Amino acid sequence: MLTIGSIVLGVTDVARATAFWTRALGYVPREEPEDDWVVLVPAAGSGPRLSLGHSETPVQPHPRVHLDLYAGDAADQAAEVERLVSLGARRVDWDRYPPDADFVVLADPDGNRFCVIDTAHG
Numbered sequence: 001m002l003t004i005g006s007i008v009l010g011v012t013d014v015a016r017a018t019a020f021w022t023r024a025l026g027y028v029p030r031e032e033p034e035d036d037w038v039v040l041v042p043a044a045g046s047g048p049r050l051s052l053g054h055s056e057t058p059v060q061p062h063p064r065v066h067l068d069l070y071a072g073d074a075a076d077q078a079a080e081v082e083r084l085v086s087l088g089a090r091r092v093d094w095d096r097y098p099p100d101a102d103f104v105v106l107a108d109p110d111g112n113r114f115c116v117i118d119t120a121h122g
Contacts, residue, residue, distance in 0.1 A: 006039060007048055007067065010055025011110040014038055016088075017052045020109050023087050025050070025069075059111035062096070066113050068103070073120035077104065081116050 011017035018038050021027060027040035027050060036054035041047075050067075071077035081104050085091065092113060094105040102121030107113050 005049065006051040008051040008053055009067075009108075009110075009112050010057055011052050011108075011112070012055065013110065014052050014054055016109050020088050021050060021052065024084055024089070024108075059107075059113075061113075063113050066115065068115045068117050070117050070119045074118045077116055077118040081106065084116070 092105040103115040
C-alpha cells in the first residue's frame, strides 16, 4: 500500500521558502538544506512532510494543487492569516470565492497559493 511521503512545492528561492514555511508551520529541516532542495518535517513529531525544490516554472494563478492549512474557527483563521502575512505571505485577490467562503487565499513569498480554512464554518 502506498502512502504520501511528502508534499513538494516548487520555489525560486529555497532559502527564503525555508525561512517562511518553518516559521509558518513550526517545521524544521530534516537535514541540512541544499541550495536547491530541502525536506521540512514537523518539529513536534508526526505529520506530513513539506519538500521545497528549486523551480523555474512560473506560479499558476489557479493552481491545480495547493495546501489547505486548518484553523479552529473564524477568530483563529483571522489571527493565522495576519500572522502569515507578517511572515511574508500576501493576500490574493481571489476571483473564485463563493458567497460564504470558509477559506482565505494567500500566497507564500514565492507566489505559491495556499488556503487558510475556518474548520468550524457551518
